[in-house]
Amino acid sequence: MLFILSPAKNLNEKDPAPVSEYTLPDLLDQAEKLMEEVRLLSPQQLAELMHVSDKIALLNAERNAVWHTPFTPENAKQAVYMFNGDVYEGLDAPSLNQQAVNYLQTHVRLLSGLYGLLRPLDLMQPYRLEMGTAFANARGKNLYEFWDNRITDLLNKTLADLGDNTLINLASQEYFKAVRPNKLNARLITPVFKDEKNGKYKIISFYAKRARGLMVRYAAEHNISEAEQLKDFDYEGYVFNDAASNENEWVFLRQEQSK
Structure with missing residues (x-):
């Protein structure tokens, strides 16, 4: 079983990673090719392309200018500790023990606009390049x-190496x-998290993102090996609802908390 997550826009460049072990991205050579083109963009071009403020555009132009290989623990940081959004707050990797971190490294992959596909302990340097960015490239x-079949091919290889054929999609659309x-050689399962509001269940973005991280944390802490075991996921009040689910979309509901 393999989980996939989206990355985060916000990065934690300040705090050191709590582990020393690391790996290097499998598609780093492709990231280098992409960065050769991205770093040619001026701050103004980045602002227009990514629809961000001048301040954020300038920060990322500066990041692009100094981005370089080889990656080392001195100039890069393990991805699961670098990303700092709602999903990663739910996962809270810094508080996991070594056994759970090992589980993440084996069973979790992080999609990335720049790096393609990352293992949690893959070193990365700071960047911002969302997958949906309409960046014309070679x-x-x-x-x-740009990524074409490369991410799917690597997922298939990873699943084959695991001897498994189940992919748990916890990534954004x-x-x-x-x-x-x-082209995926896998059974695809997409968990959906809905919260009750005014008597109706709906996807609330912030809570749904956090729940994706929570589910990965649950799997790591319980050393989950079979997809069916995920139906017991109950962190922060979520409960699997069989009636609302189907074979490929598993729905988890959380009741509104009384005030």
Whole structure:
């Protein structure tokens, strides 16, 4: 069983990683090719392309200018400790023990606009390049065309190495579009998290993102090996609802808390 997550826009560059072990991204050579093109963009071009403020555009132009290989623990940081958004707050990797971290490294992959596909302990240097960015490059008009089948091929290889054929999709739609389901040698399961509000259940973005991280944490802490075991996921009040689910979409509901 393999989980996929989206990355985060916010990065924690300040705090050191709590572990010393690391790996290098499998698609780092592709990231180098992509960065050669991205770093040619001026701050103004980055602001227009990514629809960000001048301040954020300047920060990322500076990041692009100093981005370089080889990656070392001195100039890069393990991805699962670098990403700092809602998903990663739910996962809270710094508080996991070594056995759980080992589980993450084996069973979790992080999609990335720049790096393609990362293991949790893969070193990365700071960047911002969302998968949905319409960045025209040598391979096509956007990043989906740049990555083409490369991410899917690596997922298939990873699943084969695991001896498993189940992929748990905890990525956003923007990032999952980088995967080619028709070329995936796997059963695909997409958990959906809904919260009750005013008597109705709906997907609330902040809570749903956090729940994705919580589910990965649950799997790591319980050393989950079979997808069916995920139906017992109950962190922060979520409960699997069989009636609302189907074979490929598993729905977890959380009741509104009384005030």
